[in-house]
Amino acid sequence: MTDECKLYDFLSARGDSLIHEWADKLSKRDRIILDEKLDRLEQGGPGACPQLVGPVYKHIHKFRIKGQVVMRPMLCKGPFDMDNEYTLLFGAIEKDRCLIPEDAEKRAETNRTTLSANKKRRRAHEQFE
Amino acid sequence: MSNSSKTLRRKFSDKEYRHVYSESFRNSWIAGQIKAIREMRGWTQSKLAEECEMKQARISLLEDVNYESWNIATLRRIARAFDVDLVVKFESFLETIKDAGTFSAKTLEVPSFPDDPEITAFDAEIASTNSGTRIREENETDIVLLASKPRQEKLITSEVPDINFKKIRTARTA
Numbered sequence: 484m485t486d487e488c489k490l491y492d493f494l495s496a497r498g499d500s501l502i503h504e505w506a507d508k509l510s511k512r513d514r515i516i517l518d519e520k521l522d523r524l525e526q527g528g529p530g531a532c533p534q535l536v537g538p539v540y541k542h543i544h545k546f547r548i549k550g551q552v553v554m555r556p557m558l559c560k561g562p563f564d565m566d567n568e569y570t571l572l573f574g575a576i577e578k579d580r581c582l583i584p585e586d587a588e589k590r591a592e593t594n595r596t597t598l599s600a601n602k603k604r605r606r607a608h609e610q611f612e
Numbered sequence: 613m614s615n616s617s618k619t620l621r622r623k624f625s626d627k628e629y630r631h632v633y634s635e636s637f638r639n640s641w642i643a644g645q646i647k648a649i650r651e652m653r654g655w656t657q658s659k660l661a662e663e664c665e666m667k668q669a670r671i672s673l674l675e676d677v678n679y680e681s682w683n684i685a686t687l688r689r690i691a692r693a694f695d696v697d698l699v700v701k702f703e704s705f706l707e708t709i710k711d712a713g714t715f716s717a718k719t720l721e722v723p724s725f726p727d728d729p730e731i732t733a734f735d736a737e738i739a740s741t742n743s744g745t746r747i748r749e750e751n752e753t754d755i756v757l758l759a760s761k762p763r764q765e766k767l768i769t770s771e772v773p774d775i776n777f778k779k780i781r782t783a784r785t786a
Contacts, residue, residue, distance in 0.1 A: 486716055486717055486718075487716075511628065512628070512632050515628070515629055515632040515633050515636070516632060516633075516636045518633065519632075519633050519636040519637050519640065520636065520640065520677060522616065522712065522715075523637075523640045523644075523677070523715060526616075526715045526716060527644065527715055527716050527717050527720075528717065530717050531644050531648070531715070531716060531717040531720060532640060532644060532677050533643055533644060533646075533647040533675045533676060533677060534643075534675065534676040534677060534678070535677050535678075547678065548678065549678040549680075610619070610623075612623065612629060
């Protein structure tokens with residue numbers, strides 16, 4: 484993985500960004516923090532953002548961002564350019580060490596598989612606020 | 613000016629946005645710097661912990677972009693271990709926009725005083741432009757090191773009125 488990377492949003496069948504739909508339900512403060520951390524990831528890569536990238540489930544990176552709630556956006560490397568891209572696949576929060584929704588990792592993995600088969604199911608990431 | 617800087621400038625018109633973003637950015641920056649400078653030195657977290665007289669778990673906690681409970685005394689201990697300065701000051705949001713625009717693993721790195729090429733260049737400038745300037749306190753280490761090499765003793769013992777850091781550094785690395 485190089486230092487800089489490009490971020491993409493996975494799109495639903497209707498063409499909506501799932502991560503934006505999820506972020507719309509967060510507080511404004513948390514969306515700003517999310518913007519900031521994703522900006523750093525884009526500029527410096529995971530190496531410059533210690534502990535932002537959490538544990539990996541299959542191909543899914545469960546980012547960990549603390550705001551008023553613990554945000555757990557789910558991303559994957561690539562899936563087309565594994566060295567220079569991340570795609571935001573699904574959004575979750577963490578409460579009492581449990582993901583909400585519980586099946587967030589599986590849904591993110593399903594979205595990754597869908598995207599791998601259809602490159603049009605994503606767009607360049609845009610900030611939340 | 614990059615597009616991201618222009619975007620940030622526009623968003624900073626919102627007071628809540630600029631304050632929350634900047635706080636989060638400074639948290640990312642400091643955590644990233646601790647890791648980047650530690651790795652630049654080739655240190656493990658345990659080594660840094662040892663140098664700071666802290667526990668490794670504490671270093672791990674500080675090297676987290678989500679950490680926000682910074683303590684100046686703790687940061688001073690880390691700065692001393694890295695042999696770098698710690699600057700805490702109130703600043704215009706324009707500086708945040710500029711810093712955010714240049715963020716990368718490389719820009720987080722800071723060399724220690726003896727390894728700082730800018731200090732070396734500064735010394736050379738002093739030596740060449742102001743022969744009357746005396747900066748002796750930083751020279752003690754150099755003198756000790758030079759004293760162990762007879763070939764270079766001349767530099768120390770010849771009553772040179774103004775110490776030339778550049779020459780000394782060249783001699784030290786010879």
